[in-house]
Amino acid sequence: MTYVVTENCIRCKFMDCVEVCPVDCFYAGENFLVINPDECIDCGVCEPECPAEAIFPDSDDRAAAWAEINAKYATQWPNITRKGTPPADAEEWKDKPNKTELLSPNPQKD
Structure with a gap:
């Protein structure tokens, strides 16, 4: 089992x-x-640290569609080991549904 960001x-x-x-x-x-x-x-x-409640075990049905996305981008994006500054409008987006189309394939810029 692993955990998945959704x-x-x-x-x-x-x-x-x-x-x-x-x-x-x-x-x-x-x-x-x-x-x-x-x-x-x-x-x-x-899992309990995520304010957006976006992390689930891969055995959870809510994680199923996201497991492949996590595996794919983990090989393309840079590793992050420290908390950075969230987007200025993060709170506004926190509970909005249907955001899949907004997922950017681009890596984080330093």
Whole structure:
């Protein structure tokens, strides 16, 4: 089992989860984070830290469609080990549904 970042993270990208990850398995896109399934140790400490409630175990039905997306972008985006500054409008996007089309394939810019 691994944990998966889902649609709720798009345009929020709070990054509280990154700070608690003991194995640094988060990777950062322009407006989304992913978890590398090959690095995640299934500890679950990230799940309760996410203000957007976007992280679920891969056994959860809400994670199914996102597992492949996490695996794909974890190989393309830079690793992130510290919490950065979330987007200025993150709170406005936190609970909005149907954000999948807004997912940017671009990596985080430094």
